[in-house]
Amino acid sequence: MFKQTLHISTSPHLVKGTSVEIIMRNVVWAMLPAAAFSVYVFGWNAALVLITSTLSCVLTEHVLCRLSKKRSTVSDWSAIITGLLLGLTLPPTFPLWMTFLGGVIAISVGKFLFGGLGYNVFNPALVGRAVLQGAFPVAITTWYDGFAADRFTTINSSLFAAPFMKPMVDGVSGATPLSAFKFDGVVTDTADLAFGFVSGSAGETSAILILLGGVYLALRNFMNWRIPVSILATVFILSGIFYWIDPSKYPSPLFMLFSGGLMLGAVFMATDMVASPITKWGVILYGAIIGTLIVVIRIWGGLPEGVMYAILLGNAISPHIDRLIRYRVYGTSLKSS
Amino acid sequence: MNNEITKATAPNTTDEFIKGLWKENPVFVQVLGMCPVLAVSNTAVNALAMGLATAFVLIMSNSLVSMLRNFIPKEVRIASYILIIATFVTMIDYAIQAISVDLHKNLGAFISLIVVNCLILSRAEAFASKNTLTKSIMDALGMGLGFTLGLVSLGMVREILGSGSIFGIAILPDTFQEWVIMILPAGGFFTLAAWLLVFNLYKQKRNAL
Amino acid sequence: MTDSKTIAPPSNSFKMLRAMAGIGIICGILIVFTYEGTLPRIEFLRAEALKEAIFKVLPGITEMQPYAYKNNAFVPAEETDTDVVYAGYDSEGNFKGIAIVASGQGYADQIKIIYGYDPENQTVVGFYVLESKETPGLGDKIEKDPTFLENFTALDVDLNDDQSTLQNRVVTVKKGTKTNAWEVDGISGATISSRAIGEIINASASEWAPLIYKNKTAFNSLENEQ
Amino acid sequence: MLTINRHTFKHGIHPPENKDETNGLPIRQFSFAPLIILPVAQHIGKPSKIIIREGQEVVRGQKLAESDGFLSVPLHSPASGIIRKIANVPTLSGKMTTGIYLEPFPSSTQEILEGDPIDLETATPEEILLGIQEAGIVGLGGAAFPTHAKLKIPEGKHCETLIINGIECEPYLTTDHRVMLEQPDDIFMGIRYLMKATGAKQTIIGIEANKQDAAEFLASKLTGKEPISVQVVPVKYPQGAEKMLITALMGKEVPSGGLPIDVHAVVVNVATTAEIGRLLPHGRGIQERVITITGPGVKKKGNYLIPIGTPLRYVLEQVGVDESISEVYMGGPMMGVAVGNLDISIVKGTSGIVVFNQKQVHRSAQVYPCIKCGACVDACPLSLNPSKLGILAKFESYDKMAEEYNLMDCFECGSCSFVCPSHIPLVQYFRLSKSIVRKRKSKNV
């Protein structure tokens, strides 16, 4: 009757049944609508950029694991997130060789050097983008208007710039809503922003779809909803105050919410749990800091957009937040009599 | 401490010279005086000028310290070294201004900052104050050249990738896409990290053999 | 180091004094010699560089003369003066314009420029960057980009009716959209730096142009004193 | 009085309860095994001293071993029979300890030997404590700490509140639930003894909302003359832990490193209470206890009254288990210990037996690095930071764990391991770390 050998494990013998892989896979699902919409807006250009960035991240992860003689960690899906997010932050006509390089840097510098999954102190996708922005500031701020008539028939030649060579600029370059505002004082209609009828990086176009993805993740408890809520609320309130003071000088809070990479950053990038604080209040403070930095950079800084920088700075601050904001351990602060 | 290692492993003057180039390279092994290394290595020319200026100060101060080593009482030695170093730095500062205003502009305040480069003070303290003039000069030559080598190797990488040229001469085609980041501060950090990584990998491999 | 602070014997402190004094003397001699030796050459190089810049921004001149604005008038400058501008003259000694140094915040750090102002035509006639830390390959186009430099060969800085300030603000617009003579065509990819130049010139010209225009006769003769 | 609390302690988790299969099944008497095996160390503290010889005949309820000092309780014979052997026996921890092999007489009437009754009215608190000790009672909630030792109020402290722990937050287990439904009179009698022994001014019976029927039943028995109340609290693991229960019921926190008495409370498990109420009036010793036997691998699930010392193998044969069983736990699945050897036997602290078969045990073996998702931080009822503790444990920074991150407060509830998406064996790390820290400390002293 009892021939079976018994397993001996230590308690608890029940587990909740989530896993890193399930979480990561769901994040990918949540991003897909926004990614698909960007392809709809920018055509094959955006598709190629997204595919290249994802491939390059996955490939880099695989190769690095092999080189360091570890089991390949590609199957945990996190490299796919990094790749997709990197692609979404790039202009849809960004040269593919630069995109590829960005993916390599995101994974190798942003993730692997720091110890791989779970140890990266900065958001790897943003490390990739920050390096690209530092290296190729012109290419990364060359935008094209969406909904070009030929977007599903032709591919922009700048995508195929030879490796290490400058891209040829062709087609009409458009200004993003933020740079239009900062440099020319032109305000884009909020509905256009929310539904993506603007130029910008692939992931800037569909605030609504990104938000929906975020709601899905939050409902399934795969994402800390406090982070986006805190960031968006801070941006809204701060810019609301300035708008109230002088509407002719400062952008409206709705414009601030729906323009640029704010939605993508708040929903998918600041929420990377590895590089964000761990407690509820810590996370809210983290969101408030990021939100404040975004408003400061956008309104007073030299650059039109500050989401990436704000999140990277937030990442750098989060160890301190975790050090300062901890839960009071049960029974402490009361004197043991 | 350095001194003990030096005495044990470098019995003759050529060795004093060689060690600075490789085994005790100030940039890659000792990681000393990093500020100028990072700040002025954005082009090979700047790096070379800075390296030579540092080497000059190093050689001169090492010589003078070595010559005066029996004359300077222990209590005031650091003060005297700083005085000596600051003198030679002021001299090279004026000399560079007299050579080219542009070069001086590019190197900025970093020429003056050679004063506080701990490489120089540490050589004076750890070596020149205890060794003969010839040995001290050899040591300074080696360290100075090693420092220059480190700087220039950084500067070359940064200049080639960042501007497509080397010592100001374009070597890559016009269509080459420059990596602006290489000239930015971040590029300095990254390049130095990469060089150190290469060095560590090499050391690891050699130790494994 | 130990903490015991025994008073050093006199012979020792004498040695210390002697050593410091000796070193001080050696150092002093070295420095002063270098300074004296290099000073003429350094001053020459600096003056050359300045002269070159002034000649660049005031086309066609062969002579120049610094003027300082003191007690509501322009007088030939002395060495210690601060608010200095440079008047330029052609080979016949005719007054051609004024070179003005100005600075302001750029993308990376302060940018220092010099520009030439022709009070006769009320235009900016030349422009040169003296110091900038703008990003190589981007912001440093303000020094090199020929179409950008083209902006400053005839930039309109007309004074307003009561001659108190400029008629139109000098503004940098997006590349390719310049429509008025007082606008600067920006550099794409370096909007911030090119805007900074527009703003620097605007601020400086608003201050200097009325003064110079009012006193333009002060510059008419080239005092040959060299 | 029945009150329904909406609030409870902070954090905690909600594992699937799986209590429905057994919570409706009445307690049934289990038969005697052909050979009963009794380890003498059944409780925390000093093992009892054997006072019988091999070959001796004993009567049910007779003392086989007597207490050896204050932190020790006697062991009573669960059946009339003959002592076959005094030898080493296997235990749950895998170590062998001294034990008694008892062969019950077949079909004996199993009359129970009675001792000196403790009269509730006349006995002094000291006499009650002595009675509890003599009855061999230890905590039946699982800790098996000698109850009289816990009830002894230290010099300078006093007890206000007696808390009866009817929470039973472990999934699968329904022991306490059935005891509350079937032995209300014993429970109230036990409470009277306990209140007298501790001097408590009031008693709160704490019950989770998934046992509403038991709560209402007990409340209906209240006369209103005694200061006893029943409180229902929301379901949450690990509410049964005494610190959490005190917070849930009284809104107070037991100081770190302190005991319930620091907030003038004493917590006793409901089954322990019932046992006191049943045994003391007759001066009997404890010989059997209620155990839930359940889990997907068990055929005849139920709540059984099982003689102490019954071998586990016999128990499983009687209830019938699947061919493919692969894990057996003594206790619930959250805190219970996996059994490696079926030759061990039921002890006083055994509150449940859960059997899993292959299917349930098929969990993902992949352990990922901590991704700092914070799930564990939001699960830990003590508000520790298991994420940080886990990383420190991996790097063997035990002292930092204890000094900066309150390692020693962890009561090993396993909530953190339960929620971790990276499947990091957190509580396992902490058990090890705690024992290492303890060892280092004792070495330093």
Place this chain on the structure above:
Amino acid sequence: MNQESFSQIFINAALVNNFVLAYFLGICPFLGVSGKINTAGKMGGAVTFVMLISSMCAYGIHAFLEAIDAPFLQLISYIVVIASTVQLVEMFVKKMSPALFQALGIFLPLITTNCAILGLALFQTNKGYDFFQSVTYAFGAGTGFTLALLLMAGLREQLDFAEVPKVIRGTVLTLVAAGILSLAFMGFSGLGS
């Protein structure tokens, strides 16, 4: 003369042109003392304090050298005066707080031979700041230095518990993190204008 406002000077020195991350000044203490948050904070405080003092000294020396027309003595007098000031501070700290002195270890004396301090003195002279501007500049630079040091220390305390290959651990990793931090600080560019 320099027209910059105090807030402009402060923001520029602390964030936009952070001494460590943009100007590469004080890299050695940045690499050396950023291992622990506690020490980093103390070091930052010490450097800020020394910066304030040396900034005032440098302002005075500069005025004096202008008066006697001996610009060639600038470097020597800066270094000597700053060195002696730090010496005084060191003696003061040793006496007042031996624990702090212990914590800063060999770094307090090295503050003297730290280019951030000397750089500050030289830059404020080059920029032609007046007395109060100089002090603001020193305060901004010190704050920026402390900020960079603290951020780095936080990251490194976390990285101490990361599974990093041996060849990367230590200086290489610190430099990479510094590089990313420096990229992140580029977000502040243009702020102080």
